[in-house]
Amino acid sequence: MSQKTERDILAIIGRTNAGKSSLLNLLSGQENFAIVDPTPGTTTDTVVTLIEIHGIGPCKILDTAGVDEYSELGDKKRKKTYQAIDEADLSLIMINVEKVRQANDLEIEKELIHYLRYKGKQVLLLLNDFGKIPLNPALINEADNFQELLNQVNGELGIPSIILHANDFSYQSQLVDFIKNNYINRAKPVDLLPSLNDKGIVLLIVPMDEETPELRLLRPQEMAVERLLRNYIVPVLFRLNLAKARNSDPLLVNEEYERYTNLVNHLKKSPEGLQLIITDSQAFDIIPKWTPDDVSFTSFSIMMANYMSHGNLEFMVEGVQVVDSIVPGDKILIAESCNHDRKCDDIGTVQIPRIFEKKIAGKLNFDFNFGSPFPEDLKQYKLIIHCGSCMIDQQKYLNRIETARQTNIPFTNYGLFLAYMQNKEVIKKAVKPFIQ
Numbered sequence: 122m123s124q125k126t127e128r129d130i131l132a133i134i135g136r137t138n139a140g141k142s143s144l145l146n147l148l149s150g151q152e153n154f155a156i157v158d159p160t161p162g163t164t165t166d167t168v169v170t171l172i173e174i175h176g177i178g179p180c181k182i183l184d185t186a187g188v189d190e191y192s193e194l195g196d197k198k199r200k201k202t203y204q205a206i207d208e209a210d211l212s213l214i215m216i217n218v219e220k221v222r223q224a225n226d227l228e229i230e231k232e233l234i235h236y237l238r239y240k241g242k243q244v245l246l247l248l249n250d251f252g253k254i255p256l257n258p259a260l261i262n263e264a265d266n267f268q269e270l271l272n273q274v275n276g277e278l279g280i281p282s283i284i285l286h287a288n289d290f291s292y293q294s295q296l297v298d299f300i301k302n303n304y305i306n307r308a309k310p311v312d313l314l315p316s317l318n319d320k321g322i323v324l325l326i327v328p329m330d331e332e333t334p335e336l337r338l339l340r341p342q343e344m345a346v347e348r349l350l351r352n353y354i355v356p357v358l359f360r361l362n363l364a365k366a367r368n369s370d371p372l373l374v375n376e377e378y379e380r381y382t383n384l385v386n387h388l389k390k391s392p393e394g395l396q397l398i399i400t401d402s403q404a405f406d407i408i409p410k411w412t413p414d415d416v417s418f419t420s421f422s423i424m425m426a427n428y429m430s431h432g433n434l435e436f437m438v439e440g441v442q443v444v445d446s447i448v449p450g451d452k453i454l455i456a457e458s459c460n461h462d463r464k465c466d467d468i469g470t471v472q473i474p475r476i477f478e479k480k481i482a483g484k485l486n487f488d489f490n491f492g493s494p495f496p497e498d499l500k501q502y503k504l505i506i507h508c509g510s511c512m513i514d515q516q517k518y519l520n521r522i523e524t525a526r527q528t529n530i531p532f533t534n535y536g537l538f539l540a541y542m543q544n545k546e547v548i549k550k551a552v553k554p555f556i557q
C-alpha cells in the first residue's frame with residue numbers, strides 16, 4: 122500500500138477582490154502562479170496548489186472563489202468555497218481593508234468565522250491593506266471604523282491577525298512566520314512531555330496550599346498524570362510541605378528534606394528508575410537544591426507553556442532574560458487566563474511582585490490582567506509574565522504570544538520566571554525536557 126503524504130490543507134477565503142489569489146502567489150513566491158485581476162470573480166472555482174512552506178512542510182493550498190457574489194452562479198461558487206473550508210485544516214480569511222471600510226461592515230467575514238467555529242476549524246485573519254493604511258496595528262487610529270468593526274468581530278474571539286500587502290513579495294517571510302507561529306497542526310500535536318522514555322517513574326511535586334481545590338487535582342497535574350499513565354509510565358505524587366521546607370527551624374527543614382530525598386533515592390534505585398521530577402513552580406526555591414544532579418526536573422507551568430504555545434518555549438525563555446535589564450519604575454504585566462480566589466501568598470499578585478522587587482531592589486509598576494481580554498496597548502510594558510494558561514484554548518494563548526511578538530514586548534511565564542530567579546542553571550535544567 123502506498124503511503125499518503127501528510128499535507129496541511131490551507132484554504133484562502135473571503136470576498137471577491139480581497140487579494141486571495143495574490144496571497145497564493147505570495148505564499149508560493151511566484152508572481153504569476155495564480156491569475157490575479159481586478160475583475161471581481163476572477164477565481165471561479167477552487168484552485169488546488171501543492172507547495173512546501175518552509176517551517177510548516179508540504180501544504181495543499183486551496184485558493185477559492187469569493188463568497189460575496191449573489192447570483193445562481195455565485196451560489197455554486199460559494200458552495201465550493203464552503204467545501205474547501207470543510208476540507209482545510211486552517212482557513213485564512215483575506216480581508217480587503219479598504220473595501221470593508223467603505224462598506225462599513227464585516228458581516229460576510231463574521232458569517233465565515235461563525236461557520237468555522239461551528240465546524241471547530243482554525244482560522245487566521247489577513248488584513249490586506251492595499252497600501253493605504255499604516256502597517257503597524259498599533260498605529261491604526263482607534264476611531265477608525267475598520268478597527269472598530271474588527272474589534273466587534275474579533276474582540277472576544279482573539280483570532281490572530283496580520284496586516285500585509287498581498288501583492289508585495291517582501292511580506293513573504295512575515296506571512297510564513299505568522300502562519301507558522303499561529304497554526305496548531307493537529308495532525309502533529311505537541312507532546313505534553315516530549316522527552317520521556319516509555320519506561321520509568323515520574324515524580325510529581327504537588328505542594329497544595331490554601332488555594333488548592335478540594336477533591337481534585339489542578340488541570341496541568343491531571344494532564345501530566347494522564348500522559349504518563351497512557352504511556353505506562355508510573356506517576357508518583359508527593360505533597361511537599363512548603364511551610365516546613367522554608368521554615369526558620371532547621372530541624373523542621375531537615376525533616377522535610379529527609380522525607381523528600383528518601384523518596385527520590387528510593388525511586389532512583391527502583392528497577393523502573395526515576396526519569397523526571399515535575400514540580401509546582403512555587404517550589405523552585407526548594408526542589409533544584411534538594412534534587413540530585415543526575416535527576417532531571419521541570420515544572421508544570423513550563424510544561425504547560427510549551428504545550429499551549431505549541432512548542433514556542435524558546436520565545437518565552439528569551440523573554441525572561443529581560444528581567445536583568447528591568448529597573449525600578451518599569452511597568453510589568455502579570456496575566457492569568459482565568460480568575461480565582463486569591464489567598465494571602467498568591468503567586469500572581471504577591472509572590473512574583475515580591476521576588477521581582479527584591480531582585481531589582483526597588484518598586485515596579487505592576488498591572489494585573491486576570492481572566493479578562495488581553496490589554497490592547499502592550500507597548501507600555503517592559504515584560505509580560507503569564508500563567509501556564511490551562512483554561513483557554515491554544516489559539517487564544519498563541520494569539521497573546523503573537524501579539525507580544527509583533528509588538529516586540531518580551532513575554533514569559535510564571536514557571537520560567539521563578540526558575541530564572543533562582544539561577545541560570547535552574548532554568549537551563551528546567552527547560553531541557555522541552556528544548557534539546
Ligand SMILES: Nc1nc2c(ncn2[C@@H]2O[C@H](COP(=O)(O)OP(=O)(O)OP(=O)(O)O)[C@@H](O)[C@H]2O)c(=O)[nH]1
Nearest residue numbers: 137138139140141142143158159162163164251287
Ligand atoms: N495595491 C494593491 N493591490 C492589490 C493588493 N492585493 C491585491 N491587489 C490587487 O487586487 C486585485 C484583486 O486581487 P486578486 O488576488 O485577484 O483577488 P481575489 O481575492 O483572488 O479575487 P477573486 O478571484 O475575484 O475572488 C488585483 O488587481 C490585485 O493586483 C495589495 O496589497 N495592494
Ligand code: SF4
Nearest residue numbers: 459508509510511512
Ligand atoms: S489558566 Fe492560569 S491561573 Fe487559571 S488555573 Fe490555569 S494556570 Fe492557573
Ligand SMILES: [Mg+2]
Nearest residue numbers: 141142163164
Ligand atoms: Mg482569485
